[in-house]
Amino acid sequence: FLAVAVGSAQVQQEPSAETTEDTSININCSHPNIQTNEYINWYRQLPGRGFEYLVGTLKGSKDLQAPAGRLSVAADRRSSALWLARPQRGDAAVYYCALGA
Numbered sequence: 001f002l003a004v005a006v007g008s009a010q011v012q013q014e015p016s017a018e019t020t021e022d023t024s025i026n027i028n029c030s031h032p033n034i035q036t037n038e039y040i041n042w043y044r045q046l047p048g049r050g051f052e053y054l055v056g057t058l059k060g061s062k063d064l065q066a067p068a069g070r071l072s073v074a075a076d077r078r079s080s081a082l083w084l085a086r087p088q089r090g091d092a093a094v095y096y097c098a099l100g101a
Contacts, residue, residue, distance in 0.1 A: 010034075010099050021089060024069075027082045029097035039100050040073055040080045044093040054082070056100075067091045 012030040019025040031040065041056035054071075055064045061072045069084040082095060 011097050013097060019084075019087060022086045024083065024085050025087060027084070027095050027097075028079065029081070030079045031097070031099055032078045034077050034099055035101075037101055040071070040077075041098050041100055042071060042080075042082050043096045043098065044091075045096070046090075046093045051096075054095075 010031060010033065014028060017025060017027055029040070029042075034040070037058075039056045039058055042054040043051045044054055045051050054067075055062055057071055057073060059073050059075075059077055061070060063070055064082070064084075067084055067087060069082060071080060071082055073080045080097060082097070084091060
């Protein structure tokens with residue numbers, strides 16, 4: 001299982017993160033210049049497919065249905081982490097965080 005994180009100018013992510021099946025993983029994203037009204041959104045792109053919206057929030061923590069997991073945002077909103085619970089082979093993808101109003 002390979003989770004690759006790619007960032008843009010507004011966000012910084014780890015270049016890559018790896019885990020094995022059924023081993024939970026955190027993918028971290030830093031967004032120090034986030035604006036008050038901007039959502040923190042997470043997407044993934046499975047091999048050979050389009051983008052899939054996963055979850056977004058302004059603050060706090062939010063459950064993720066598929067794949068199972070959770071998005072947690074630091075209290076100061078300067079960083080967030082996407083926690084994938086017991087990922088499966090089909091969850092191998094490029095995971096992106098992005099800011100949006």
